[in-house]
Amino acid sequence: MALVLALFCAAPLAAQSAAGPVAADRGSVVSPVLTIDSERVFQQSDFGQRVAAEEREKLSALESENREIEAQLETEERALTEKRAQMTPEAFRVLADAFDAKVQETRTAQDTKFRELSAQFDAERVKFQQAAAPVFEQLMREAGAAVILERRSVFASATVVEITEEAIALLNETLGDGTGAEDR
Template identity: 95%
Template sequence: MGRLAQHMALVLALLCAAPLAAQSTAGSAAAPERGSVVSPVLTIDSERVFQQSDFGKRVAAEEREKLSALESENREIEAQLETEERALTEKRAQMTPEAFRVLADAFDAKVQETRTAQDAKFRELSAQFDVERGKFQQAAAPVFEQLMREWRCRDP
């Protein structure tokens, strides 16, 4: 079993133990034996397991770092475009409407291309995060399956 799977098994055991302990003592006059299952339903919050795992924390930290860098880049680009727009506006009085229209259309096209490129970068970051989450889920699936099999085999 790999380190990720071992870590996930430990996290799952800890996450599942707390609800079981709460179920076994809640509202019953005679408490069931330790380890007995009160409910035949096992719920695994795979998102919570992902978020609380070292792998999930690392992926989330990397995503925050990359998003922060992209946001910083967006602010720089926005400042550059605002400066360029002001310069274009100042030139307007000295130009014919036709000449200004050519420059204004070129500027608008540049803004649209930049926006499209930055949106693509954001989508790529989201896709990378989804790939990492998929890797975790793929590694977790056998652990979840084994946990569910063990849970199902317990005597009620």
Template identity: 60%
Template sequence: MRRFARVFLTLLATALAGSFVVAQEQPAPTPAPAQRSAVQTPILTIDTERLFSQSAFGLRVAREIEERGAALSAENRSIEAELGAEEQELTEKRSAMEPGAFRVLADAFDQKVQDTRRAQEAKGRELSQLLEKEQIAFLNTAAPILESLMRDSGAGVILERRSVFLSANAIDITDAAIARINTALGDGAN
């Protein structure tokens, strides 16, 4: 998840860079007090892991990943049982076969096991990559919402909460960000 935080900060910084260039060219209008949040501070903090994991979007992704992971585990158990039965059958044939012929079957079985293992590991990696892809999509979509929250708070920067040594809880916008993102994105399902 630390990588998620780094990716988040990079994407947010990229998204916000354009805003600051525009802001330098022409002064931004000061929002009316009713548009601002209660805290007026130049620095805000956010817990990006919690932002994703507790948002409707992140909860949907977690459910989907869990379902796919459970299906992959069930598939792995089924394959393991099939390979175990095939190995037992091969072992039983061993005494009735010529050593050379048995070696050919045993090598073919070993190759099948290795190929199957690689295929199943690739499926596991795809699942991890799906999570990463969804996190990046979430951050790309959430960046303008977070930028708006930052502007409404009169802040100039949002820092990762775990990177801050000490801060007042009042500058943490994670809950407010989750609420705004849930309102704007829902669970992000198409």
């Protein structure tokens, strides 16, 4: 039994060591299975960092706009409250209802802007995944891999099959920040 186990384990090791020098010459691993931290690849790639910077900038602008609108609405609400003493309840109710409708419309408009921004950033992530696919395929070919698994879904693996850093470097070289990804 021990001999069978030793032979069973020796064959893959021999195959890996035979392929090892070739892989070392290319600077990549040879394995049928590779792992990657896709979130880290996106966040640390030039493409992902550009998208994150744009997201921060646009969200900051929207938050600033929201604060300005909030200040305007608070001023308008105070003015309406001050007028209340000089108005009939019916007349005040008409103005108060109109103000409430304006607040709701404004809130809906700002929520729509936020959802549109979120959709834009989701689309950028999809664009990244599509642009990155050939790079991942290249890494798979170089390693003789059949599959790349998400690192967080793998219980245990040898660190040699983890290609996140290599993927980031190749993506930065190939895609850059993604602004010219359609042309590449």
